Amino acid sequence: MLESIRKHSKFGMILLFLLVIPSFVLVGVDQSYFSESSPIVARVDGHEIKQSDWDNAHRQESDRARAQAPNSDPRLLDTPQARYATLERMVRDRVLTAAVQKMHLGVSNTRLAQTLQDIPAIAALKRPDGSLDAEAYRALVGAQGLTPEGFEANVRQDMALSQVLGGVVQSSFSTPEQLNQAMDTLLQRREIQIARFTPQDFSAKVTPTDAELESYYQAHTVQFQQPEEATVEYLLLDLDAVRASLTPSEDDLRTYYKENLDRLAGKEERRASHILISAAKDAPAAEREKAKAQANELETTLRKDPGQFAALAKKNSQDPGSASAGGDLGFFARGAMVKPFEDAVFGMNKGDISPVVESDFGYHIITLTDIKKPKAPSFEEVRPKLQAELLQQLAQRKFAEVADTFTNSVYEQADSLQPTADKLKLKVQTAQHVTRTPAPGAQGPLANARFLEALFANDSIENKRNTEAIDIAPSTLVAGRVSQYEPARTLPYAEVRERVRALYVADKAGELARTEGQAKLQAWQADPNSANRLAPSIIVARNQLQNQPRALVDAALHAPADKLPAWTGVDLGAQGYAVIKINRIVPREASQAAETAALQQQFDQWLGTAEGMAYYELLKQRFKVQIKAPRPTS
Incomplete structure (x- = not known):
């Protein structure tokens, strides 16, 4: 029977294909088929937010966060609190979108264009004539996976949403009396x-018995738990490790020296003089002509008499910085002048006079008066520098190849790191008392949450297999394995007796205090005159x-x-207890005018934020917001 099915399985698959696919072609695939079973987690203005919507939105936010901070602990992005924050943002966006529609808010093309021009990355794409480089703009928004139309639609939508709360927040103000009352408080x-x-x-007054200590230990065993820990081995592959395995030959060094001789010698400098006839780039055409x-x-x-260059420069040049010196600009290297001027100077021979050169400043006639070529250093003088540079370049080129070998080797020979270490000339490093979370002061791989998470994965702990190669920093890979594992356990009373005693004494002494x-x-309070151990007076405030x-x-x-002196007490936890006598109220220090203005501005911002939050709560009521997912406890 099984053999018959195996022989005819291909025929059966074709038959199923012919029967099933036409049904989808005829009736289509209803998206609700996949999302129908997804539970509803919120409603805004009658529109549902389903669990699948929430999951997709949180996944997208987590992906963006990981892209911005690749070394962050991924577990922080998937806590109940982080997920709930995503849901609240979704609800907020839906509320503001509904408000935009009900209030008929919009953004004009003129205002959109002005906002786009205020974005620095877009402003940088302007040409000298003020027009926008359309291709560069398309590439800029394309890097975000958007077309110009899609990007502008998103910006327009964000601007419309900002109008909902912006009118409340930005119109908020306070009076000086309100400010003074708030600041006085x-x-x-x-x-x-x-x-x-x-x-x-009070510690000396606490003399516990063995029975009391054992009872305290039994009631507080959670305080005497030792977290799980492991002894681990790991291999680190970075540019330093790759560089250490490379030795450039003498021929390589000398070739690199020849290829970089101009750079090593430094920039050539040229001395020139010029006569400038000024004409602003935005001046009328007739003026420029x-x-x-x-x-x-x-x-x-x-051209007829080159020798009178300095005299003509003094008389005619409109460059106030050089005219009095006969147009002399001194020595300069590439990058010091505007490009048309620089191109002309570095294309001339000593003694040449250029044709008229046009720049943003006007029109120049240039003469090249001197050339200063720096002395090239000898090979031996720059050998250490050359070797360091060449090794760095070779290591960067070699790293990708070695990284593939490293990744494959730790996976294929998963029972040990030594074969990979031998192959790539790396050193197996060890660490003891490693825990799931980075220890205070930990550095390198043992401070990386992703690496620790991989080390404490079930496969790594139970089977003592290598972790995968993990990217913990640019050009830095690490792989490790657990060689010894100690699960979390409660330490026995005999082992922690002195610690139990110290905690018991501190606890009971705190109660006595x-x-x-x-x-x-x-x-x-009953007899203020009996207070005999009060410290000298001090003046305190929130700041x-x-x-x-x-x-x-x-x-x-x-x-x-309201009645002074007043008394109060406060429990300070492990620091004991404090009795406070309040002698008098001290008015706040008078503010300078500039400080008062800054306080007024800050207070208006606080007030605007509070009014914006209150208005948002009203909008939630208006649009009948329901969040069905329970808020996680902190």
């Missing part, structure tokens, strides 16, 4: 005194912490101060 200062009750002050005619007359005169602090707060914990300053500023 934000930058208020208070004179306070502090009494600190730290756990260290008049200037050109004057230059032609001077050229004719100089809080209890003492709270008791003192009640006592001093003047005075080396105090943020929580302490916040507590001092949030406490009611």
